[in-house]
Amino acid sequence: MERxxxxxxxxxxxxGSGVVQIVKNHQQELQHKVGCQxxxxxxxxxxxxxxxxxxxxxxxxxxxxxxxxxxxxxxVVIEVMGGVNQAREYIIQALxxxxxxxxANKDLMALYGAELLSVAxxxxxxxxxxxxxxxxxxxxRGMAEGLASDRITxxxxxxxxxxxxILTKMEQDGRDYEDVLREAQELGFAESDPTADVEGLxxxxxxxxxxxxxxxxxxxxxxxxxRGITTxxxxxxxxxxQLGYSLKLIGLASRTEGRVELTVQPMxxxxxxxxxxxxxxxxxxxxYGEAVGETMFYGPGAGSLPTATAVVSDLVTVVKNLxxxxxxxxxxxxxxxxxxxxxxxxxSKYFMRLQVRDETGTFDTLTALFAKEDxxxxxxxxxxxxxxxxxxxxxxxxxxxxxxxVYEKIYRELENMDVVLNVxxxxxxxxxxx
Amino acid sequence: MERxxxxxxxxxxxxGSGVVQIVKNHQQELQHKVGCQxxxxxxxxxxxxxxxxxxxxxxxxxxxxxxxxxxxxxxVVIEVMGGVNQAREYIIQALxxxxxxxxANKDLMALYGAELLSVAxxxxxxxxxxxxxxxxxxxxRGMAEGLASDRITxxxxxxxxxxxxILTKMEQDGRDYEDVLREAQELGFAESDPTADVEGLxxxxxxxxxxxxxxxxxxxxxxxxxRGITTxxxxxxxxxxQLGYSLKLIGLASRTEGRVELTVQPMxxxxxxxxxxxxxxxxxxxxYGEAVGETMFYGPGAGSLPTATAVVSDLVTVVKNLxxxxxxxxxxxxxxxxxxxxxxxxxSKYFMRLQVRDETGTFDTLTALFAKEDxxxxxxxxxxxxxxxxxxxxxxxxxxxxxxxVYEKIYRELENMDVVLNVxxxxxxxxxxx
Numbered sequence: 001m002e003r004x005x006x007x008x009x010x011x012x013x014x015x016g017s018g019v020v021q022i023v024k025n026h027q028q029e030l031q032h033k034v035g036c037q038x039x040x041x042x043x044x045x046x047x048x049x050x051x052x053x054x055x056x057x058x059x060x061x062x063x064x065x066x067x068x069x070x071x072x073x074x075x076v077v078i079e080v081m082g083g084v085n086q087a088r089e090y091i092i093q094a095l096x097x098x099x100x101x102x103x104a105n106k107d108l109m110a111l112y113g114a115e116l117l118s119v120a121x122x123x124x125x126x127x128x129x130x131x132x133x134x135x136x137x138x139x140x141r142g143m144a145e146g147l148a149s150d151r152i153t154x155x156x157x158x159x160x161x162x163x164x165x166i167l168t169k170m171e172q173d174g175r176d177y178e179d180v181l182r183e184a185q186e187l188g189f190a191e192s193d194p195t196a197d198v199e200g201l202x203x204x205x206x207x208x209x210x211x212x213x214x215x216x217x218x219x220x221x222x223x224x225x226x227r228g229i230t231t232x233x234x235x236x237x238x239x240x241x242q243l244g245y246s247l248k249l250i251g252l253a254s255r256t257e258g259r260v261e262l263t264v265q266p267m268x269x270x271x272x273x274x275x276x277x278x279x280x281x282x283x284x285x286x287x288y289g290e291a292v293g294e295t296m297f298y299g300p301g302a303g304s305l306p307t308a309t310a311v312v313s314d315l316v317t318v319v320k321n322l323x324x325x326x327x328x329x330x331x332x333x334x335x336x337x338x339x340x341x342x343x344x345x346x347x348s349k350y351f352m353r354l355q356v357r358d359e360t361g362t363f364d365t366l367t368a369l370f371a372k373e374d375x376x377x378x379x380x381x382x383x384x385x386x387x388x389x390x391x392x393x394x395x396x397x398x399x400x401x402x403x404x405x406v407y408e409k410i411y412r413e414l415e416n417m418d419v420v421l422n423v424x425x426x427x428x429x430x431x432x433x434x
Numbered sequence: 435m436e437r438x439x440x441x442x443x444x445x446x447x448x449x450g451s452g453v454v455q456i457v458k459n460h461q462q463e464l465q466h467k468v469g470c471q472x473x474x475x476x477x478x479x480x481x482x483x484x485x486x487x488x489x490x491x492x493x494x495x496x497x498x499x500x501x502x503x504x505x506x507x508x509x510v511v512i513e514v515m516g517g518v519n520q521a522r523e524y525i526i527q528a529l530x531x532x533x534x535x536x537x538a539n540k541d542l543m544a545l546y547g548a549e550l551l552s553v554a555x556x557x558x559x560x561x562x563x564x565x566x567x568x569x570x571x572x573x574x575r576g577m578a579e580g581l582a583s584d585r586i587t588x589x590x591x592x593x594x595x596x597x598x599x600i601l602t603k604m605e606q607d608g609r610d611y612e613d614v615l616r617e618a619q620e621l622g623f624a625e626s627d628p629t630a631d632v633e634g635l636x637x638x639x640x641x642x643x644x645x646x647x648x649x650x651x652x653x654x655x656x657x658x659x660x661r662g663i664t665t666x667x668x669x670x671x672x673x674x675x676q677l678g679y680s681l682k683l684i685g686l687a688s689r690t691e692g693r694v695e696l697t698v699q700p701m702x703x704x705x706x707x708x709x710x711x712x713x714x715x716x717x718x719x720x721x722y723g724e725a726v727g728e729t730m731f732y733g734p735g736a737g738s739l740p741t742a743t744a745v746v747s748d749l750v751t752v753v754k755n756l757x758x759x760x761x762x763x764x765x766x767x768x769x770x771x772x773x774x775x776x777x778x779x780x781x782s783k784y785f786m787r788l789q790v791r792d793e794t795g796t797f798d799t800l801t802a803l804f805a806k807e808d809x810x811x812x813x814x815x816x817x818x819x820x821x822x823x824x825x826x827x828x829x830x831x832x833x834x835x836x837x838x839x840v841y842e843k844i845y846r847e848l849e850n851m852d853v854v855l856n857v858x859x860x861x862x863x864x865x866x867x868x
Contacts, residue, residue: 146572
């Protein structure tokens with residue numbers, strides 16, 4: 001270990017550059033923490049001639065992956081190239097060459113996390129991935145170690161900065177979705193193709209990773225029921241606000257008696273809920289443990305240096321393990337088999353907004369439908385709407401707790417009811433009463 | 435390790451009982467995490483005959499400390515007895531007998547942390563103390579490991595649940611300090627002698643522990659400038675609220691170019707600040723790192739099971755280290771010498787409320803005093819007060835950034851000014867503009 005630890009990078013984009021900067025600028029602290037020098041060796045890039053504003057020698061750059069994953073001088077490989085298939089292949093090669101791996105790749109970990117962790121264990125290597133969820137927030141470590149002795153029953157995360165930025169602006173300024181999305185794209189908070197963010201897919205990957213770790217279980221990405229934010233209107237936002245709720249895109253993983261639910265969808269949270277005040281592009285993960293109760297981890301979900309902080313913190317753990325000779329020894333295999341909740345087991349409250357014919361008996365017909373299914377109301381408001389053709393009214397309601405199967409039955413019946421002109425919107429309500 | 439790991443407890447009060455419960459109820463998860471059985475051996479108590487609602491054998495209880503700290507069957511000693519001198523002595527004995535130690539004792543760690551960590555290192559033992567700050571929130575671990583690669587420049591904590599409960603109720607319900615304190619005492623949120631909490635001493639201990647860890651420096655409890663909440667009035671609360679701020683008891687540790695400031699005092703935080711929405715008895719620690727930016731750790735600051743969760747999570751780390759044979763090897767000694775900021779180096783904004791004679795020139799006299807010291811205003815409001823004897827006005831102001839030396843000079847001059855009848859209150863303002 002006298003020569004110190006040498007890391008190789010796969011990729012030198014936003015996060016990779018941040019890693020190079022931190023390793024250089026915080027060298028003194030790093031050495032103090034791990035007791036030896038940590039330096040950057042070879043870096044895999046696509047184009048060696050591209051100008052980079054970093055203090056690296058040209059001969060550190062390579063276009064051959066072998067120079068990193070087969071390089072005997074390299075102890076730890078940091079994968080920050082993104083993508084799935086190639087990254088997976090390179091990481092497996094690195095592990096098979098007994099290199100420890102740190103990755104920031106959420107797509108990869110959501111799809112192949114179990115496989116890669118098992119390859120790491122077989123090869124006596126560490127594989128850490130803190131940066132794959134909620135960027136700079138040390139939430140995986142917080143759960144795996146800080147709450148090690150607890151039994152986690154629920155995780156709720158604002159784990160996508162783009163959508164939280166959009167919803168925050170919609171809520172604060174009363175602007176509509178398209179308008180804020182355009183602004184977010186101009187400011188660089190949203191991609192030119194925002195699909196993965198606004199449709200909830202990105203958040204789904206993170207919730208799958210969180211669930212695997214927090215519930216000690218192998219869930220798949222397809223187990224996550226996903227719904228995005230593209231149909232949220234300014235009216236929805238305004239009603240939620242008036243009722244004392246914030247509408248947020250929430251990734252939720254909950255466990256009851258060994259059976260789990262995984263979903264990403266817009267949810268109403270009361271203003272008093274810790275997640276409700278998470279603004280703009282910030283991320284936060286709310287964790288409920290049987291013993292500890294409510295905890296929350298808050299911070300930047302993306303960005304070069306924040307994400308690189310998480311990567312280098314994983315690196316610190318790897319280097320400590322290296323010095324102690326204990327890498328790859330404590331990877332815990334899943335304790336539980338995957339068991340998903342059925343729709344009947346998924347309990348929650350719902351917010352619904354409807355437009356109905358404003359005529360005698362409408363209200364009764366509506367409430368009778370809910371009563372038939374044994375669903376009662378926490379809030380129920382109706383008022384007339386301006387309309388030239390026929391008298392119309394708007395109804396906004398929040399149900400008491402019911403299960404998804406029953407709610408969806410009611411929803412379908414409402415859509416087919418003669419007195420109901422339009423079911424405008426419907427969202428889950430979590431986190432208690434406003 | 436076949437026989438598993440046996441822990442001994444010093445104390446069986448609120449936290450100790452929680453530890454016994456968690457070790458029993460979460461045994462399956464614990465075994466899965468550490469790969470061996472973890473059981474409770476001897477427990478030091480004051481009175482063996484006291485009735486306890488716990489599943490323990492009577493012969494586990496002892497009144498002799500030797501049965502725990504000299505017991506060859508015990509691997510890890512958990513100190514949850516509280517107090518300073520005796521706890522210190524017992525922990526040193528345990529460490530000298532090569533027992534690893536987990537403590538929840540903030541008083542002890544604030545006063546003798548450096549000494550105890552050094553005894554632990556000499557004896558090749560682990561000494562962990564996550565539960566000593568912010569109960570169930572894994573903030574020490576989050577900083578030491580999750581932000582391991584970063585350079586922390588500021589920590590701000592709501593680290594005392596009693597005072598946060600009192601201030602929350604004062605803010606929400608417009609009730610006065612004495613009234614809420616009485617209620618908090620009835621509900622068990624405040625001690626019958628609340629001095630350590632309401633005068634900020636408890637928070638000072640925690641901020642000293644946080645600073646030692648976060649800044650890698652040995653600070654002393656007496657380096658913390660402390661001011662409590664006992665003089666906060668409902669008027670102060672109301673003005674702060676109207677100006678867009680929350681008044682919170684904040685423990686602050688900040689570092690600029692190697693020089694640190696440590697203080698506990700009521701501070702105004704803009705409503706948008708993550709700490710401003712921490713309500714009731716909850717705790718939160720806001721950490722600013724050069725690379726990661728803003729992060730926050732939120733959760734329960736006290737309570738039997740939350741605090742015990744932190745203790746048992748430390749225990750999990752000790753047991754993992756035991757199995758790997760790496761205890762006591764990575765205790766980092768302080769990297770930096772202590773250098774405290776002078777009053778001239780402590781920069782911040784201030785809120786002030788004054789009662790003045792309502793006569794021509796008063797306003798000018800006041801503003802001239804601030805101008806002379808080069809301090810400008812972010813907000814400045816004046817309005818007449820009902821008063822029979824002479825015309826009076828109230829002035830509320832928020833300064834722009836200045837240093838503590840200058841501000842205190844102004845404060846003293848104001849107190850001696852003829853036009854100033856009363857300096858009603860004065861608080862620091864942190865966390866940006868409302």
